[in-house]
Amino acid sequence: MTQLIIDGHEAVLPQNFSTTVKRENSFFTKNGEYTYDCTLKLDNPVNCELYGFLQRLNKTEQIETRRTATLIADGHVYTRGTEIVTRWTEESVTIQIVSGESELNYFIGQDQKIEELDLGEIETIVSTISPTDSFPDVEFCLPTIRSQSGYVYNRYVRGHIMGGHRTGNTIIPGSDLRPQPYLCALLRRLMEALGYTVTENHLENTQFKNLFLVNTIFTTEYAKMLPGWTVKDFLTEVERLTGVVFVTDNLNKTCAILLKTQFYTNARQFTIRNVTDEYETEAQDDDSREAEFTTSDVSYDMPDSYWSKIVQLPEGYLEAADIEEFDFVDIVSAISDPKKVYKDRTTGRYYIKVSREYEVQHQDATATDTFCIELNQYGNLDRVNTDSTLELKIVPAPMAWLGMVGCEVVDIGTSDGYKSYGEESEQSEETTESEGAEGDIRSFEKKETAAIDLYCAFHNGSVLGNNTPVAYTDAYHALTQALLYPMIVDTILGPEGSLRLKDLDDGYYQGGYEIDTRHALTIETYDPNVIDPRQVYVIRNKRYVCKEVEEVITAEGRQNKWKGTFFHIHVSDESLENRWVLTHGVWDDHAVWLDDGRWNDDYDGAIV
Structure with missing residues (x-):
């Protein structure tokens, strides 16, 4: 015997009733549970009242939508979810039932913009966040960010020298502050806005708990920090980058964010x-198969820039380069020829020597700076026996050494790669208003047509000795900056995590x-x-x-x-x-x- 319960009321099924229930595994697809068409007759008072006599042409009331629906057969619940009315005539009505991921897809649609949802806003005073705070104690952080227009947000005032030691830096309060939301906090708020409670999130026990998304928009509303992004595209890209899958329970309105490598752990x-x-x-x-990270080639869809060509070398460059191996402990003396590529024997990382000429501030003179930079940090992950490529749209943030801070910072406006020679005094109050407003206008115009480029980086509470928070995309790279850039006098404290595709493959894609x-x-x-x-x-x-x-x-x-x-x-x-x-x-x-x-x-x- 079969029963169809709509909004708590049992519908009358025709004698020839037949439908197909399809249940798909969220490990492989995003379709969840759903039925094909279920056709009900409107020749009886029960169904007529259940559907508000919608067969009448003079009906003016709106059709009830998103009602609960349960299909029971032989004492088993085959699907429990949301009813969708697809069509009707004067004699019958046709519905479908969606559940799980199908139900979620129905609610959000293909074009539901995150910025149109209510994800809440920051209720604390932004400038009171400690540089050593990180998720889950806080939902955002305040590392220094250099925007596309070259403007620097979240600036810190250098401490004073007292007793031979520099006191801690302090952040400059005001409209220059740009909160950087943690990914895990955004996911929890996003699922709550969609009506689901996150009961388990494997990312909170991995390096990704410290991952934040770069934001240069002046807002305290979390939804406004992702302009142009749809819910579907954002969740898809999170799954691809981190190797997780979203498993929803429509009955209890809960969501579990599970690492795919642990999906079948302790399965029956x-x-x-x-x-x-x-x-x-x-x-x-x-x-014919959807590209996925365990079997496909993987690459970052980097915006076209000089920095991206450095960290993601053009195909064939290394094969044609003059490569010399060295031991990293001798990096300062070993990397001497600017025409060569140097490979660390232990880590397999590549470096080159470069020079930059710059104007000396407040002097009518120029100087040359020579330093080492790492190559192909985010190079493609190539596999054997595959013709498919998975491109990740959430990409590592460009990093550049910034003189006014004294360390590498997120620099989505860098053009020369790895170094900026600006001084703190160059950014005046007048510049703050014009550049800041211009940046906001540019972001507003762009979000109407396309999603912004979405950059990410880590902050785990690590600070320089002068209390400046450190952002990074590769912990090993961050820890070697004192050797690569001798001007840094403070020591970075304990960063962890990497967005290198090889490291992601070893830690999250394989095994x-x-x-x-x-x-x-x-x-x-x-x-x-x-x-x-x-x-x-x-x-x-x-x-x-x-x-x-x-x-x-x-x-x-x-x-x-x-x-x-x-x-x-x-x-x-x-x-x-x-x-x-x-x-x-x-x-x-x-x-x-x-x-x-x-x-x-x-x-x-x-x-x-």
Whole structure:
């Protein structure tokens, strides 16, 4: 028997009622659970009242939308979500039910702009945030930022020399402050604005808890810090950069942000029985599969600039370069020839020697500065046997050494790469008003047509010895600045994290699961159980993970035969908490612990 409950009221199903329920695994897709068309007759008073007599041409009331809907068959809830009325006539109405990610996609649509949502605003006095504060104690930080127009935000006043030591720097309050929102704080606020509570966020236990998004807009509203970005595009890019997946629970309105490498940790394993002999294995080439970070080449979609060419070398440059290896401890003396590329034997990082001529402030003279810079810091991640490329739209922020601060800062306006020679006195109060307003106008005009370039960097509470907060995109690079730039006299305290693609691959993209997504196995089965697509299954003595399940529901209940699509997975017993016990000379598995202390393979593994 099948029941359809709409907004707490049971609808009358026609005798020939039939629909398909499709449940997809959020590990592979963003479609969640949904039904195909469900057609209801309007020839009875129950359905007519349920749909407000919408078949009448003279009806003036608006159709109720976003009502709860539950489809129950044989005592099992097959989908519980939101009703969508797709069409109607004088005789019938057709609806669909969306749940999970499908429901979320329906609510936000394809074009829902983040800036149109209410993500709340900063309620504390921005300038009171301590430079050593970081997430989760605060939701934003205040490292120094140099904008596209060259204007410097979040400036700090140098401390005074007392007793041979410099006192701590202090931030300059006023309209020059630009809060830099932490990613984890933004995600929590965004999901709450969409009606979901984040119950678990794996990112908060990784380096990404210290990741902030660069903001040069004068606002305290979090939503206004992401102009032009849609919810769908932003969440997609977060998943691609960090290797997570958003798993929503429409019943409880909760959301879990899980690392894909831990998605099947402690997953249950069940056996699918009564599989028919007919099956289909579809070979999918790279063009037909969505590019994803574990199997595709990965690259940052860097804006075109001199800095991006330095940190992401053009293809073929290293192959043609004159490369000499060296030991990093000798970097100052080893890197001497500006025509050569130098490679650190230990880390594999590349460096070159460059010179810059600049005007000496308050003097009618020029000087030359010679220093080392790192090459290909964010070079592409190339894999073998793949033709697909995943481009990341959230990219590492450009960094440049800034004299008025005494360290590297986020510099999205840099043109010469790595160094700016401006002095603090150059930025007057008059310049503050004109440059700041001009920057805001430029941002406002741009957000109407396209999403802003989204840069990111880390701040984990690390400060210079003079109390200036440190932003960085690569901790190793940040820790070596005292050697690369001898003018720095303070020591950076304990940064951690890296946006280098090799480091992301080692720490977050690999080490998870070996899943053969190139060969999709589609089976038909008479197994009576209702399976959860997010578990691991044994089919004909091989382990698989489920991509999607299709079940036909009629007025009498679910049809006995249903269809599923699976991918073969290599995963250890330990990962699945699988136990094996010898019973009467036979190894039993895949089942449940009984009171007599034995595993029993006759257990049907039903999920209820």
